[in-house]
Amino acid sequence: MYREFGRILKQEVDVPIILAGRMDNPELAEESIGTCCDIISYGRPLLADAEIATKIKEGRVEEIRPCLGCHEGCMGRIANATVSCAVNPACGRENIYGLTPALQKKKILVAGGGIAGMETARVCALRGHDVVLCEKSDHLGGNLIPGGVPHFKRYDLKLVDYYKRQMELQGVEVHLNTEVTADTAKSFQADIIVCASGSTPKQMTVNGELPVYTADEVLLGKQDASDQIVIIGGGLVGCETALWLAQQGKKVSVVEILPEILGEHGAMPHMNYYMLTDLLNYHKVDIYTDTKVLKTTSDGVVVETDGTQKVLPAKTVIASIGYKENNMLYEQLKDSEIPVYNIGDSRQVHNIMYAIWNAYELARGL
Ligand SMILES: Cc1cc2nc3c(=O)[nH]c(=O)nc-3n(C[C@H](O)[C@H](O)[C@H](O)COP(=O)(O)OP(=O)(O)OC[C@H]3O[C@@H](n4cnc5c(N)ncnc54)[C@H](O)[C@@H]3O)c2cc1C
Ligand code: SF4
Incomplete structure:
Protein backbone atom coordinates (compact mmCIF):
# COMPACT_ATOMS: atom_id res chain seq x y z
CA MET A 1 0.00 0.00 0.00
CA HIS A 71 -10.27 -5.51 13.06
CA GLU A 72 -13.04 -7.56 14.68
CA GLY A 73 -10.67 -9.58 16.86
CA CYS A 74 -7.82 -7.11 17.36
CA MET A 75 -8.11 -3.31 17.35
CA GLY A 76 -11.91 -3.40 17.30
CA ARG A 77 -12.12 -4.89 20.77
CA ILE A 78 -8.96 -3.50 22.33
CA ALA A 79 -10.93 -1.22 24.67
CA ASN A 80 -12.87 -4.12 26.21
CA ALA A 81 -10.71 -7.22 25.83
CA THR A 82 -7.23 -8.47 25.06
CA VAL A 83 -6.03 -8.45 21.47
CA SER A 84 -6.86 -11.61 19.56
CA CYS A 85 -7.77 -12.32 15.95
CA ALA A 86 -10.95 -13.13 14.04
CA VAL A 87 -9.33 -15.91 12.03
CA ASN A 88 -7.09 -17.22 14.81
CA PRO A 89 -9.11 -17.77 18.01
CA ALA A 90 -6.06 -18.91 20.01
CA CYS A 91 -4.21 -15.67 19.30
CA GLY A 92 -3.19 -13.89 22.50
CA ARG A 93 -4.07 -16.90 24.67
CA GLU A 94 -2.06 -19.67 23.01
CA ASN A 95 -0.97 -21.25 26.30
CA ILE A 96 -4.47 -21.80 27.60
CA TYR A 97 -6.47 -22.12 24.39
CA GLY A 98 -4.33 -24.34 22.15
CA LEU A 99 -5.14 -27.75 20.71
CA THR A 100 -4.41 -31.16 22.24
CA PRO A 101 -4.73 -34.59 20.59
CA ALA A 102 -8.20 -36.14 20.86
CA LEU A 103 -8.51 -38.62 23.73
CA GLN A 104 -10.48 -41.01 21.54
CA LYS A 105 -10.53 -41.03 17.74
CA LYS A 106 -14.06 -40.48 16.41
CA LYS A 107 -15.75 -40.19 13.05
CA ILE A 108 -17.15 -36.70 12.63
CA LEU A 109 -19.60 -35.63 9.96
CA VAL A 110 -19.63 -31.91 9.19
CA ALA A 111 -22.63 -30.68 7.19
CA GLY A 112 -21.70 -27.45 5.42
CA GLY A 113 -18.50 -26.24 3.80
CA GLY A 114 -18.64 -22.61 4.86
CA ILE A 115 -16.09 -21.12 7.18
CA ALA A 116 -17.63 -22.64 10.32
CA GLY A 117 -17.74 -26.13 8.81
CA MET A 118 -14.19 -25.92 7.48
CA GLU A 119 -12.77 -24.63 10.77
CA THR A 120 -14.51 -27.49 12.59
CA ALA A 121 -13.12 -29.98 10.09
CA ARG A 122 -9.60 -28.50 10.26
CA VAL A 123 -9.40 -28.56 14.04
CA CYS A 124 -11.00 -32.01 14.42
CA ALA A 125 -8.69 -33.55 11.82
CA LEU A 126 -5.65 -31.85 13.34
CA ARG A 127 -6.56 -33.41 16.68
CA GLY A 128 -6.69 -36.88 15.14
CA HIS A 129 -10.36 -37.46 14.30
CA ASP A 130 -11.66 -38.92 11.04
CA VAL A 131 -13.57 -36.09 9.37
CA VAL A 132 -16.04 -36.14 6.50
CA LEU A 133 -17.25 -32.75 5.30
CA CYS A 134 -20.26 -32.53 2.98
CA GLU A 135 -21.14 -29.38 1.07
CA LYS A 136 -24.37 -29.21 -0.87
CA SER A 137 -23.10 -26.78 -3.51
CA ASP A 138 -20.25 -27.42 -5.94
CA HIS A 139 -17.78 -25.28 -3.99
CA LEU A 140 -16.47 -24.52 -0.52
CA GLY A 141 -16.66 -21.11 1.15
CA GLY A 142 -20.37 -20.48 1.78
CA ASN A 143 -21.19 -16.81 2.27
CA LEU A 144 -17.56 -15.79 1.91
CA ILE A 145 -17.96 -16.31 -1.83
CA PRO A 146 -20.44 -13.43 -2.39
CA GLY A 147 -18.79 -11.56 0.50
CA GLY A 148 -15.40 -11.68 -1.19
CA VAL A 149 -16.53 -10.39 -4.60
CA PRO A 150 -15.69 -6.68 -4.13
CA HIS A 151 -11.99 -6.02 -4.68
CA PHE A 152 -11.72 -4.45 -1.22
CA LYS A 153 -12.92 -7.78 0.27
CA ARG A 154 -10.52 -10.02 -1.66
CA TYR A 155 -8.89 -11.33 1.53
CA ASP A 156 -12.13 -13.21 2.29
CA LEU A 157 -11.44 -15.34 -0.78
CA LYS A 158 -7.85 -15.85 0.33
CA LEU A 159 -9.25 -17.24 3.57
CA VAL A 160 -11.33 -19.73 1.57
CA ASP A 161 -8.17 -20.78 -0.30
CA TYR A 162 -6.38 -21.22 3.02
CA TYR A 163 -9.14 -23.52 4.26
CA LYS A 164 -9.26 -25.51 1.02
CA ARG A 165 -5.56 -26.21 1.41
CA GLN A 166 -6.08 -27.16 5.06
CA MET A 167 -8.75 -29.67 4.04
CA GLU A 168 -6.13 -31.35 1.82
CA LEU A 169 -3.29 -31.15 4.33
CA GLN A 170 -5.33 -32.48 7.24
CA GLY A 171 -6.85 -35.30 5.17
CA VAL A 172 -10.47 -34.18 5.50
CA GLU A 173 -12.72 -36.20 3.19
CA VAL A 174 -14.64 -33.50 1.29
CA HIS A 175 -17.80 -34.32 -0.65
CA LEU A 176 -19.10 -31.50 -2.84
CA ASN A 177 -22.63 -31.52 -4.33
CA THR A 178 -23.66 -33.55 -1.29
CA GLU A 179 -26.50 -32.27 0.85
CA VAL A 180 -26.80 -33.89 4.26
CA THR A 181 -30.43 -34.59 5.07
CA ALA A 182 -32.14 -36.21 8.02
CA ASP A 183 -32.37 -39.36 5.87
CA THR A 184 -28.78 -39.47 4.57
CA ALA A 185 -27.04 -38.45 7.81
CA LYS A 186 -27.22 -41.99 9.24
CA SER A 187 -25.49 -43.52 6.22
CA PHE A 188 -22.20 -41.81 7.18
CA GLN A 189 -22.12 -43.83 10.42
CA ALA A 190 -20.62 -40.90 12.27
CA ASP A 191 -20.09 -40.70 16.03
CA ILE A 192 -20.79 -36.96 16.02
CA ILE A 193 -22.60 -34.67 13.58
CA VAL A 194 -21.82 -30.97 13.32
CA CYS A 195 -24.39 -28.88 11.44
CA ALA A 196 -22.77 -25.80 9.89
CA SER A 197 -25.47 -25.09 7.35
CA GLY A 198 -25.15 -21.31 7.48
CA SER A 199 -27.70 -18.69 6.57
CA THR A 200 -29.69 -17.43 3.61
CA PRO A 201 -30.71 -13.88 2.66
CA LYS A 202 -34.07 -12.65 3.94
CA GLN A 203 -36.41 -11.99 1.03
CA MET A 204 -38.44 -8.80 0.73
CA THR A 205 -41.57 -8.16 -1.28
CA VAL A 206 -42.07 -4.59 -2.44
CA ASN A 207 -45.29 -3.80 -4.27
CA GLY A 208 -44.81 -2.21 -7.64
CA GLU A 209 -43.24 -2.53 -11.04
CA LEU A 210 -39.56 -3.31 -10.44
CA PRO A 211 -38.18 -6.72 -9.48
CA VAL A 212 -36.27 -6.86 -6.19
CA TYR A 213 -32.99 -8.79 -6.09
CA THR A 214 -30.88 -9.83 -3.12
CA ALA A 215 -27.35 -8.49 -2.68
CA ASP A 216 -26.04 -12.05 -3.06
CA GLU A 217 -27.73 -12.45 -6.46
CA VAL A 218 -26.08 -9.27 -7.74
CA LEU A 219 -22.68 -9.94 -6.15
CA LEU A 220 -22.60 -13.42 -7.67
CA GLY A 221 -23.59 -12.11 -11.11
CA LYS A 222 -26.88 -14.03 -11.14
CA GLN A 223 -28.70 -10.73 -11.71
CA ASP A 224 -27.33 -7.68 -13.51
CA ALA A 225 -27.39 -4.29 -11.86
CA SER A 226 -28.28 -1.33 -14.08
CA ASP A 227 -26.57 2.07 -13.78
CA GLN A 228 -29.23 3.39 -11.36
CA ILE A 229 -29.70 1.38 -8.20
CA VAL A 230 -31.57 1.65 -4.92
CA ILE A 231 -30.40 -0.62 -2.12
CA ILE A 232 -32.89 -1.25 0.66
CA GLY A 233 -31.01 -1.82 3.92
CA GLY A 234 -27.94 0.04 5.12
CA GLY A 235 -26.25 -2.75 7.08
CA LEU A 236 -22.75 -3.97 6.29
CA VAL A 237 -23.75 -6.05 3.25
CA GLY A 238 -25.97 -3.28 1.83
CA CYS A 239 -23.29 -0.61 2.28
CA GLU A 240 -20.45 -2.75 0.90
CA THR A 241 -22.58 -3.72 -2.09
CA ALA A 242 -23.39 -0.02 -2.60
CA LEU A 243 -19.70 0.88 -2.55
CA TRP A 244 -18.78 -1.94 -4.93
CA LEU A 245 -21.46 -0.83 -7.43
CA ALA A 246 -20.58 2.87 -7.07
CA GLN A 247 -16.93 2.05 -7.74
CA GLN A 248 -18.14 0.69 -11.10
CA GLY A 249 -19.51 4.15 -11.93
CA LYS A 250 -23.15 3.39 -11.10
CA LYS A 251 -25.47 5.80 -9.29
CA VAL A 252 -26.43 4.18 -5.99
CA SER A 253 -28.80 5.20 -3.19
CA VAL A 254 -29.12 3.38 0.13
CA VAL A 255 -32.41 3.51 2.04
CA GLU A 256 -32.30 2.68 5.75
CA ILE A 257 -35.32 2.70 8.03
CA LEU A 258 -33.18 3.26 11.17
CA PRO A 259 -31.59 6.61 12.12
CA GLU A 260 -28.09 5.38 11.15
CA ILE A 261 -26.49 3.03 8.66
CA LEU A 262 -24.16 0.15 9.63
CA GLY A 263 -26.09 -0.71 12.76
CA GLU A 264 -25.18 2.68 14.24
CA HIS A 265 -21.73 3.92 15.19
CA GLY A 266 -19.89 1.49 17.46
CA ALA A 267 -21.51 -1.66 16.06
CA MET A 268 -18.43 -2.38 13.96
CA PRO A 269 -14.74 -1.50 14.50
CA HIS A 270 -14.49 2.27 14.21
CA MET A 271 -11.64 2.24 11.66
CA ASN A 272 -13.71 0.10 9.28
CA TYR A 273 -16.79 2.22 9.96
CA TYR A 274 -15.01 5.46 9.04
CA MET A 275 -13.29 3.90 6.02
CA LEU A 276 -16.59 2.63 4.64
CA THR A 277 -18.63 5.77 5.34
CA ASP A 278 -15.85 7.99 3.90
CA LEU A 279 -15.67 5.86 0.75
CA LEU A 280 -19.47 5.88 0.33
CA ASN A 281 -19.31 9.65 0.56
CA TYR A 282 -16.35 9.87 -1.85
CA HIS A 283 -18.18 7.73 -4.43
CA LYS A 284 -21.30 9.89 -4.03
CA VAL A 285 -23.60 7.18 -2.70
CA ASP A 286 -26.78 8.88 -1.45
CA ILE A 287 -27.83 7.70 2.01
CA TYR A 288 -31.43 8.08 3.21
CA THR A 289 -31.84 7.21 6.90
CA ASP A 290 -35.11 7.21 8.88
CA THR A 291 -36.65 6.41 5.51
CA LYS A 292 -39.22 3.79 4.60
CA VAL A 293 -39.71 2.12 1.21
CA LEU A 294 -43.36 2.22 0.10
CA LYS A 295 -43.42 0.79 -3.42
CA THR A 296 -41.67 0.77 -6.77
CA THR A 297 -42.83 2.39 -10.01
CA SER A 298 -41.32 2.34 -13.49
CA ASP A 299 -39.43 5.51 -12.43
CA GLY A 300 -37.89 4.13 -9.27
CA VAL A 301 -38.56 3.60 -5.59
CA VAL A 302 -41.15 5.60 -3.65
CA VAL A 303 -39.88 6.36 -0.15
CA GLU A 304 -41.16 8.29 2.84
CA THR A 305 -39.10 10.41 5.24
CA ASP A 306 -40.78 12.40 8.04
CA GLY A 307 -44.17 11.97 6.36
CA THR A 308 -42.92 13.31 3.01
CA GLN A 309 -42.86 11.04 -0.02
CA LYS A 310 -40.39 11.18 -2.90
CA VAL A 311 -39.23 8.98 -5.78
CA LEU A 312 -35.62 7.82 -5.89
CA PRO A 313 -34.82 7.14 -9.56
CA ALA A 314 -33.87 3.48 -10.06
CA LYS A 315 -33.87 0.71 -12.61
CA THR A 316 -32.56 -1.91 -10.20
CA VAL A 317 -33.71 -2.53 -6.64
CA ILE A 318 -31.66 -4.62 -4.23
CA ALA A 319 -32.94 -5.68 -0.82
CA SER A 320 -30.27 -6.31 1.77
CA ILE A 321 -32.28 -6.72 4.93
CA GLY A 322 -30.29 -9.41 6.70
CA TYR A 323 -29.88 -13.17 6.80
CA LYS A 324 -31.78 -15.91 8.55
CA GLU A 325 -30.45 -19.07 10.18
CA ASN A 326 -30.62 -22.15 7.98
CA ASN A 327 -31.11 -24.49 10.95
CA MET A 328 -33.61 -27.00 9.60
CA LEU A 329 -31.07 -29.85 9.47
CA TYR A 330 -30.10 -29.34 13.11
CA GLU A 331 -33.74 -29.19 14.19
CA GLN A 332 -34.39 -32.50 12.42
CA LEU A 333 -31.30 -34.22 13.82
CA LYS A 334 -30.95 -32.79 17.32
CA ASP A 335 -32.77 -35.65 19.05
CA SER A 336 -30.62 -38.35 17.40
CA GLU A 337 -28.88 -40.98 19.51
CA ILE A 338 -25.48 -39.47 18.73
CA PRO A 339 -24.36 -35.93 19.70
CA VAL A 340 -25.41 -33.28 17.17
CA TYR A 341 -24.15 -29.69 17.31
CA ASN A 342 -25.17 -26.52 15.51
CA ILE A 343 -22.51 -23.88 14.82
CA GLY A 344 -21.79 -20.69 12.89
CA ASP A 345 -24.55 -18.77 11.13
CA SER A 346 -26.95 -21.72 11.33
CA ARG A 347 -26.79 -21.35 15.12
CA GLN A 348 -26.94 -17.55 15.10
CA VAL A 349 -26.33 -15.25 12.16
CA HIS A 350 -23.27 -13.20 12.94
CA ASN A 351 -19.95 -12.79 11.16
CA ILE A 352 -16.71 -14.47 10.16
CA MET A 353 -15.14 -14.14 13.58
CA TYR A 354 -18.06 -15.67 15.42
CA ALA A 355 -18.32 -18.52 12.88
CA ILE A 356 -14.62 -19.38 13.30
CA TRP A 357 -14.49 -18.88 17.08
CA ASN A 358 -17.67 -20.90 17.56
CA ALA A 359 -16.26 -23.75 15.44
CA TYR A 360 -12.87 -23.72 17.17
CA GLU A 361 -14.44 -23.72 20.63
CA LEU A 362 -16.55 -26.76 19.75
CA ALA A 363 -13.89 -28.68 17.81
CA ARG A 364 -11.12 -28.33 20.42
CA GLY A 365 -13.32 -30.17 22.92
CA LEU A 366 -14.64 -33.05 20.80
C1 LIG B 1 -22.36 -10.62 1.04
C2 LIG B 1 -21.85 -10.93 2.41
C3 LIG B 1 -20.84 -10.15 2.96
C4 LIG B 1 -20.36 -10.42 4.24
N1 LIG B 1 -19.35 -9.65 4.74
C5 LIG B 1 -18.82 -9.94 5.94
C6 LIG B 1 -17.73 -9.19 6.46
O1 LIG B 1 -17.25 -8.25 5.83
N2 LIG B 1 -17.23 -9.54 7.67
C7 LIG B 1 -17.74 -10.58 8.39
O2 LIG B 1 -17.22 -10.86 9.47
N3 LIG B 1 -18.78 -11.30 7.95
C8 LIG B 1 -19.33 -11.01 6.74
N4 LIG B 1 -20.39 -11.73 6.27
C9 LIG B 1 -20.95 -12.80 7.11
C10 LIG B 1 -20.10 -14.06 7.01
O3 LIG B 1 -19.79 -14.33 5.67
C11 LIG B 1 -20.85 -15.23 7.65
O4 LIG B 1 -21.16 -14.90 8.99
C12 LIG B 1 -20.03 -16.51 7.64
O5 LIG B 1 -19.55 -16.78 6.34
C13 LIG B 1 -20.87 -17.67 8.16
O6 LIG B 1 -20.21 -18.88 7.91
P1 LIG B 1 -20.98 -20.28 8.08
O7 LIG B 1 -20.00 -21.32 7.72
O8 LIG B 1 -21.60 -20.34 9.42
O9 LIG B 1 -22.18 -20.25 7.05
P2 LIG B 1 -22.21 -20.16 5.45
O10 LIG B 1 -21.13 -19.32 4.96
O11 LIG B 1 -23.61 -19.79 5.10
O12 LIG B 1 -21.92 -21.66 4.98
C14 LIG B 1 -22.85 -22.70 5.11
C15 LIG B 1 -22.57 -23.73 4.05
O13 LIG B 1 -23.36 -24.88 4.29
C16 LIG B 1 -23.87 -25.39 3.07
N5 LIG B 1 -25.05 -26.19 3.43
C17 LIG B 1 -26.25 -25.75 3.88
N6 LIG B 1 -27.05 -26.79 4.19
C18 LIG B 1 -26.33 -27.91 3.93
C19 LIG B 1 -26.61 -29.31 4.06
N7 LIG B 1 -27.78 -29.75 4.53
N8 LIG B 1 -25.65 -30.19 3.68
C20 LIG B 1 -24.46 -29.76 3.20
N9 LIG B 1 -24.15 -28.45 3.05
C21 LIG B 1 -25.07 -27.55 3.44
C22 LIG B 1 -24.14 -24.14 2.26
O14 LIG B 1 -24.19 -24.42 0.88
C23 LIG B 1 -22.93 -23.28 2.64
O15 LIG B 1 -21.83 -23.50 1.78
C24 LIG B 1 -20.90 -11.49 4.99
C25 LIG B 1 -21.93 -12.28 4.45
C26 LIG B 1 -22.39 -12.01 3.17
C27 LIG B 1 -23.48 -12.87 2.60
S1 SF4 C 1 -7.92 -10.89 10.60
FE1 SF4 C 1 -9.03 -9.16 11.50
S2 SF4 C 1 -8.85 -9.52 13.72
FE2 SF4 C 1 -7.23 -10.77 12.73
S3 SF4 C 1 -5.42 -9.48 12.75
FE3 SF4 C 1 -6.44 -9.18 10.78
S4 SF4 C 1 -7.69 -7.36 11.14
FE4 SF4 C 1 -7.16 -8.14 13.16
Missing part, protein backbone atom coordinates in the same frame (compact mmCIF):
# COMPACT_ATOMS: atom_id res chain seq x y z
CA TYR A 2 2.84 2.38 0.87
CA ARG A 3 5.36 1.03 -1.62
CA GLU A 4 5.39 4.16 -3.74
CA PHE A 5 6.24 6.30 -0.69
CA GLY A 6 9.03 3.86 0.16
CA ARG A 7 10.38 4.05 -3.38
CA ILE A 8 10.59 7.86 -3.22
CA LEU A 9 12.04 7.82 0.29
CA LYS A 10 14.67 5.26 -0.64
CA GLN A 11 16.17 7.68 -3.14
CA GLU A 12 16.37 10.45 -0.54
CA VAL A 13 17.72 8.80 2.63
CA ASP A 14 20.56 6.43 3.42
CA VAL A 15 19.14 4.78 6.55
CA PRO A 16 17.22 1.48 6.47
CA ILE A 17 13.53 1.83 5.60
CA ILE A 18 10.96 -0.42 7.25
CA LEU A 19 7.77 -0.82 5.24
CA ALA A 20 4.45 -1.94 6.73
CA GLY A 21 0.81 -1.97 5.64
CA ARG A 22 -0.76 -4.94 3.84
CA MET A 23 2.52 -6.44 2.68
CA ASP A 24 1.21 -9.96 3.28
CA ASN A 25 1.64 -10.95 -0.36
CA PRO A 26 5.12 -12.53 -0.14
CA GLU A 27 5.90 -11.89 -3.82
CA LEU A 28 5.10 -8.22 -3.41
CA ALA A 29 7.11 -8.09 -0.20
CA GLU A 30 10.17 -9.71 -1.77
CA GLU A 31 9.93 -7.48 -4.82
CA SER A 32 9.81 -4.40 -2.56
CA ILE A 33 13.00 -5.17 -0.65
CA GLY A 34 15.82 -3.21 -2.20
CA THR A 35 13.57 -0.94 -4.27
CA CYS A 36 11.04 0.43 -1.77
CA CYS A 37 12.45 -0.64 1.58
CA ASP A 38 15.05 -2.71 3.39
CA ILE A 39 12.85 -4.49 5.90
CA ILE A 40 9.20 -5.62 5.80
CA SER A 41 7.31 -5.25 9.05
CA TYR A 42 4.29 -7.41 9.89
CA GLY A 43 1.71 -6.50 12.52
CA ARG A 44 -1.76 -7.96 12.03
CA PRO A 45 -0.61 -10.79 9.71
CA LEU A 46 1.33 -12.14 12.71
CA LEU A 47 -1.85 -12.19 14.77
CA ALA A 48 -3.61 -14.11 12.01
CA ASP A 49 -0.69 -16.51 11.59
CA ALA A 50 2.30 -16.38 13.92
CA GLU A 51 4.21 -18.68 11.54
CA ILE A 52 3.96 -16.38 8.53
CA ALA A 53 7.71 -15.71 8.35
CA THR A 54 8.61 -19.41 8.52
CA LYS A 55 5.97 -20.30 5.94
CA ILE A 56 7.27 -17.67 3.53
CA LYS A 57 10.83 -18.87 4.06
CA GLU A 58 9.85 -22.48 3.41
CA GLY A 59 7.70 -21.64 0.37
CA ARG A 60 4.49 -22.76 2.12
CA VAL A 61 2.64 -19.63 1.07
CA GLU A 62 -0.70 -21.44 0.54
CA GLU A 63 -0.61 -22.40 4.21
CA ILE A 64 -0.59 -18.81 5.46
CA ARG A 65 -3.82 -17.90 7.25
CA PRO A 66 -4.55 -14.42 5.87
CA CYS A 67 -5.41 -11.32 7.85
CA LEU A 68 -8.75 -9.95 6.60
CA GLY A 69 -8.22 -6.37 7.72
CA CYS A 70 -11.51 -6.67 9.62
